[in-house]
Amino acid sequence: xxxxxxxxxxxxxxxxxxxxxxxxxxxxxxxxxxxxxxxxxxxxxxxxxxxxxxxxxxxxxxxxxxxxxxxxxxxxxxxxxxxxxxxxxxxxxxxxxxxxxxxxxxxxxxxxxxxxxxxxxxxxxxxxxxxxxxxxxxxxxxxxxxxxxxxxxxxxxxxxxxxxxxxxxxxxxxxxxxxxxxxxxxxxxxxxxxxxxxxxxxxxxxxxxxxxxxxxxxxxxxxxxxxxxxxxxxxxxxxxxxxxxxxxxxxxxxxxxxxxxxxxxxxxxxxxxxxxxxxxxxxxxxxxxxxxxxxxxxxxxxxxxxxxxxxxxxxxxxxxxxxxxxxxxxxxxxxxxxxxxxxxxxxxxxxxxxxxxxxxxxxxxxxx
Amino acid sequence: xxxxxxxxxxxxxxxxxxxxxxxxxxxxxxxxxxxxxxxxxxxxxxxxxxxxxxxxxxxxxxxxxxxxxxxxxxxxxxxxxxxxxxxxxxxxxxxxxxxxxxxxxxxxxxxxxxxxxxxxxxxxxxxxxxxxxxxxxxxxxxxxxxxxxxxxxxxxxxxxxxxxxxxxxxxxxxxxxxxxxxxxxxxxxxxxxxxxxxxxxxxxxxxxxxxxxxxxxxxxxxxxxxxxxxxxxxxxxxxxxxxxxxxxxxxxxxxxxxxxxxx
Numbered sequence: 001x002x003x004x005x006x007x008x009x010x011x012x013x014x015x016x017x018x019x020x021x022x023x024x025x026x027x028x029x030x031x032x033x034x035x036x037x038x039x040x041x042x043x044x045x046x047x048x049x050x051x052x053x054x055x056x057x058x059x060x061x062x063x064x065x066x067x068x069x070x071x072x073x074x075x076x077x078x079x080x081x082x083x084x085x086x087x088x089x090x091x092x093x094x095x096x097x098x099x100x101x102x103x104x105x106x107x108x109x110x111x112x113x114x115x116x117x118x119x120x121x122x123x124x125x126x127x128x129x130x131x132x133x134x135x136x137x138x139x140x141x142x143x144x145x146x147x148x149x150x151x152x153x154x155x156x157x158x159x160x161x162x163x164x165x166x167x168x169x170x171x172x173x174x175x176x177x178x179x180x181x182x183x184x185x186x187x188x189x190x191x192x193x194x195x196x197x198x199x200x201x202x203x204x205x206x207x208x209x210x211x212x213x214x215x216x217x218x219x220x221x222x223x224x225x226x227x228x229x230x231x232x233x234x235x236x237x238x239x240x241x242x243x244x245x246x247x248x249x250x251x252x253x254x255x256x257x258x259x260x261x262x263x264x265x266x267x268x269x270x271x272x273x274x275x276x277x278x279x280x281x282x283x284x285x286x287x288x289x290x291x292x293x294x295x296x297x298x299x300x301x302x303x304x305x306x307x308x309x310x311x312x313x314x315x316x317x318x319x320x321x322x323x324x325x326x327x328x329x330x331x332x333x334x335x336x337x338x339x340x341x342x343x344x345x346x347x348x349x350x351x352x353x354x355x356x357x358x359x360x361x362x363x364x365x366x367x368x
Numbered sequence: 369x370x371x372x373x374x375x376x377x378x379x380x381x382x383x384x385x386x387x388x389x390x391x392x393x394x395x396x397x398x399x400x401x402x403x404x405x406x407x408x409x410x411x412x413x414x415x416x417x418x419x420x421x422x423x424x425x426x427x428x429x430x431x432x433x434x435x436x437x438x439x440x441x442x443x444x445x446x447x448x449x450x451x452x453x454x455x456x457x458x459x460x461x462x463x464x465x466x467x468x469x470x471x472x473x474x475x476x477x478x479x480x481x482x483x484x485x486x487x488x489x490x491x492x493x494x495x496x497x498x499x500x501x502x503x504x505x506x507x508x509x510x511x512x513x514x515x516x517x518x519x520x521x522x523x524x525x526x527x528x529x530x531x532x533x534x535x536x537x538x539x540x541x542x543x544x545x546x547x548x549x550x551x552x553x554x555x556x557x558x559x560x561x562x563x564x565x566x567x568x569x570x571x572x573x574x575x576x577x578x579x580x581x582x583x584x585x586x587x588x589x590x591x592x593x594x595x596x597x598x599x600x601x602x603x604x605x606x607x608x609x610x611x612x613x614x615x616x617x618x619x620x621x622x623x624x625x626x627x628x629x630x631x
Contacts, residue, residue, distance in 0.1 A: 020460025020496035110454035251468045253454045257418045262519065263441030263469030308455035 026312035029305055033319035037092070040323045044088045044330055045080060087223040090231075091329050092322040094220070094288050097235045097280035099321025100242050102295025103313055105164075107249030108273045109171075109182055112303070112358070115296040116281040119167055119186025121160045122292075123193035125278075125285035126216070127200075128159025133215075134200045134208055149230040157234060157282030163189050164274045218289035218344025220329050231283040238280030239318065245273050246310035253308065291344050293351020294321050300358055369393050370415065370444075370531055370562060374423035377410050384410045385586040387423075392564055392579070394529035397557040399573035400566045402583035403607050408566045409449065411583065412535050415564070416446045428528050441469035444531040445519035449539070451512050453500050459511050460496040463487060466518030473522025473530075482521060486514035491548055505540045513537060513549060523561025532556055534565040538572065550576045570611075570624040574598055582606055598622045604631060 098116075105114045105121075116122050132155045136144040144151040167189060171182035201212055248269040251259035260266045284291070298321045299313060306312050325343070328350075332343045372390040376383065385407035392398045400408045414421040417432055417440055425432045427443050445466070453462065463483040466472070474482055487496060490510040495503070500511060513534075520530040532553060538546040546569070553563045554576050567573045573580050574594040582590040582597060584606045590597045603624065604611050610627040 019494075020458035020498070021464075022458065022461070112455070247468055251465055253457065254451055254462075254465060255448075257413075257416070258446070258448060258451060260418070260437050261416060261441060261446040262465065263438035265437050303455065307461065308457055309461060 022307040023309070023312065026306035026309065026316070029302075030312060030316050030319065033316055033323065037319050037323045037326075040326045041088055041092065044091065044326045045084050047330055047334065082225075086225050086228055087220050087329070088326065090223040090228055090287065091220050091326045093228070093232060093235050094284045094291065095294060095322035095325025096239060096318035097284045097321075098291060098294040098325070099298035099317040100239055100314055101277045101280045101284075103299035103310065103317045104242055104245060104249065104273050105277050105295070106299055107245070107252060107310055108168075108270060108277070110253060110255075111182070112300055113296070114182065115293075116160070116164075116277060117290065117292040117295060119163075119182060120188075120190030120193060121163050121167070121186075121278065121281050122285050122290050123190040123197070124163030125156040125160035125282040126290060127193040127197045128155035128157070128282065129153075129215070129286045130197045130200045130212065131155055131159075133211055134204045149226065150234075153231045153234050153283040153286040156286035157279050159193070160282035160285070161275065161278035163193065164278050168270070168274060215289045218291045218347075219332070219340070219342045220288055220325075221340055221342075223287075227287045231287040234279050234283035238276045238278075238283070241272060241276040242314050243311075245269065245276065246314055249273070249310040250308075289342075289344060291325070291347050293347050293355060294325060296358070297351050297354050298324060369429070369529075370425070370427050370564065372411075372415060372423065372425045375411065375414055375421050375425065376423060377407075377414050377419055377421045379410075379419075383586065385414075385583075388583075388588050390415075390581060390588075390591075392531075392562050394524075394560055394562050395557055396578045397554050397563040397565070397576060398579045398581060399577035400564065400581045400583060401568070401570060401573050402589075406583040406606075407586040408583050409535055412446075412533055412564065412566055416444075416533055427531065438469055441519065442471060442525070442530075443520075443528065444533055445516040447512055447516045447532070447534045447537055449535045451508070457500055458496065459487065459492070459498050459500055459503070460484075462500050462511055463496075463514045463518055466515040469519060471525065472518055472520065473525045482518050483514070486517045486521070487511075489517065489552060490514045491545060506542065506545065509537070509540055510545065510549070513552070517552070520561070523556050523559040529561050531562040531564065534563065536566050536568065539568065546572060570598065570603065574622050574624070594622055595620060598624065 102115045105116060105119075106112050108114070129152055132140060132144060132152045136151065140151075140155075143155070147154055167182065167185055170185040171178055201209070204212060248259065248264045248266075251262045251264045252266070252269065254262075256266050259269075299317050302313055302316045302320060306316060325347075328343050328346045332341045332346050335341055370390070370392045372388065375388045375390070376386045378384065388407070388411055390411070400411065402408050410419065413419045415425055415432070417435075417437075427435075427440070432440060460483050463486055466486070467479060467482065472479065472482060484496060487493060490513050492507065492510055492514065495507070495511070500508060503511065516532065516534075520532065523530055534553065537553065538549050541549060550572055553565060557563045557578070565577075567577075577594060579592060580594055580597045581588060582602065589606050590602055598613050600611065600613050603613065608631060609629045610631055612625045612627050613622050614625060615622050
């Protein structure tokens, strides 16, 4: 565990701060991550199959109508503002949502392996979303009629919420969460959701199937301002709640009883955390399908760097999650250009081995 | 004052403690002693608000069942028997969690330095930067005590006394640190707070406690000053082995000498 020690990449900070206090380093890392995200956003806006240059984009953004001759062409303008910008915005929202959901869930279950994708929450959200896609015109018509564009993300949110609630009930007894039960119950619930989703897909017609296939692979392609308007508020709600959970989640790392002794209303904390995770994960799944591993990789890396204090871990996760997803998306758009590789494939290809590494590394320290 | 009347706790169908009465005034240190399984921890958990109970428990005249967690946290801090930590926090960060509930009782600007002061009190100077999970059991226990001290640093806040509820605070400590911790607890009481500590060491109880509560099979077998409670007959009966109580020639603090496991 020496890599947790204070003499990390920012070891120079050590002597200035109180010993054992990593908050100064955490603030520095968060500031750096802000810069990284800004650069990543700019890079994503400027890169792609078309050749609109980064310089022209930045210039057009800073001085919209300074000199028409140097500014973006009309075609580039459409590409940047109606194709790339919504895609980047969606990537930032979803990357942040997935990473923060992972971090909150890990705090809630008191385990670094908890992740909405691994314990079936994403599958539950998928079931909700697929229900709306397939049954939206028939059985669920009242719902889609009532909620309009919000029907899909809302259904995904409810699906994710149902799985999280059942999972928590099953795996927690007298305030102690059994990790083995959590993972096994997650697999069982995920499989059940998958089976129901399969049945719905079986019932789908050709047009719905095309929608489904595209969506299931997990991709930011097809991002539109409309999708952002539909999923954005729900994701934003989940993200906005998370800072208020940070102190409670910190206290919870000492166990539920001790958190309560420290003045935390533990039951309320747990339910708010579950709803926040389900909202952020559900709405993300609704617009971009299942993008795995961001929720486990990002918080884990950051804990090594700045420690597990959620007051810093949550915002840092949002920033790094957004940056990493944008980078993965940039790779997915360019690696086989002009075609696109679904981003879920890239995050899984990188995240899978990383997850294995965590497990192997953990085995020496904490028995699962 | 902490007052408990007719406390009974059942887990499932099994009644763990029945009709326990308990009372501790500010300025006092109380020890709860008794054999394994006699209900000491269950009773302390009821007072801490961890378990449902029947009867009435109040702190400074307020029913704990009607208190919000943060209101209770301002009046008492709890040291559990064992604490598992789920993420790699440093010692400094763990101790600082004691400040979660808000007002420890130091001036606002001093909050930052409180973890270091608390660590110094439990003889863990220089441990702030270490990782909690890498410490020995006894060191972890002292870190937790420092965290608890942070929560209620001032024994009296705004005129209200505050309380330490300690479940076996010295169980994994060497004898020097047992004495250090017991001194911290007694000092907390002398400065106007109250302390309830579950202890296994009858001699430490006799030495430090103003009052001893002896629990036996889920009920209270005796309560009172060490001199009145510690008798050969009572403790031999409660602990089901032969024990001899003596008194040091210099003072009137009794001590207990084990004789044999058989009665």
